[in-house]
Amino acid sequence: METVYFAGGCLWGVQAFIKTLPGVQFTEAGRANGASDTLDGDYDGYAECVKTGFDPAVVTIRELMGYFFEIIDPYSLNQQGQDVGEKYRTGVYSEKEEHLKEAKTFLRSRSDDEQIVVEVLPLTNYLSSAEEHQDRLARYPNDYCHIPEELLSKYR
Numbered sequence: 001m002e003t004v005y006f007a008g009g010c011l012w013g014v015q016a017f018i019k020t021l022p023g024v025q026f027t028e029a030g031r032a033n034g035a036s037d038t039l040d041g042d043y044d045g046y047a048e049c050v051k052t053g054f055d056p057a058v059v060t061i062r063e064l065m066g067y068f069f070e071i072i073d074p075y076s077l078n079q080q081g082q083d084v085g086e087k088y089r090t091g092v093y094s095e096k097e098e099h100l101k102e103a104k105t106f107l108r109s110r111s112d113d114e115q116i117v118v119e120v121l122p123l124t125n126y127l128s129s130a131e132e133h134q135d136r137l138a139r140y141p142n143d144y145c146h147i148p149e150e151l152l153s154k155y156r
Contacts, residue, residue: 001025002056004064004099005032005123007047007091008072009080013147015050016137017071020155023059027052029129029136032093033121039130047089051126061102065092070154071147074116081146091119093126 008014011029019027027050031039034046054064072080078089092103103120107113128134137145137152145152 001053002096002099003051003053003094004061004096005030005049005051005091005093005126006064006068007032007049007089007093008068009048009088009090009146010083010144011048011050011129011133012136012143013145013152014048014071015135016145016152017147017155018050018052018067019135020153021054021059021064021067022155023055023057023063025053025055029133031087031125031127031129032091033124034127035125037125037127039127043087046087046125046127047091047093048087048129049091049093049126051128061099062106065103065106067155068092071151072118074118075112077117082144083146089119090117091121093121093123095123097122 015027015029031046032049035044072090078086
């Protein structure tokens with residue numbers, strides 16, 4: 001199993017979607033690349049993200065990127081749906097250089113790559129979100145989500 005981190009706006013919908021994908025074995029709501037090691041305090045530069053454990057024999061980073069692009073607006077900087085702010089930026093993070101290379105190759109292969117604002121960076125810090133944020137849409141299906149329901153359930 002390998003791990004990659006996807007930031008696609010509010011993490012509730014991103015987690016609900018990613019956990020339905022082929023080859024995904026676990027997900028966890030969290031924060032990527034913030035400056036602190038605590039959930040308390042002022043905003044510290046993190047991106048809301050979903051830690052994604054996957055089986056590379058079943059699904060590749062390139063395929064995961066394709067799925068990810070179904071639920072994000074890759075041209076929108078620091079905003080997805082009604083969620084606005086730096087913590088809602090889009091990104092792909094990993095501790096594995098090969099994952100970052102594959103993600104960048106996916107972006108470069110697109111004809112619209114010059115307009116895409118999805119960051120692809122090494123993971124420098126990760127914190128698991130509070131329990132109330134884990135699998136939130138499964139517990140509170142009527143909460144706001146920027147991802148349409150038909151996409152959330154597309155791969156179930």
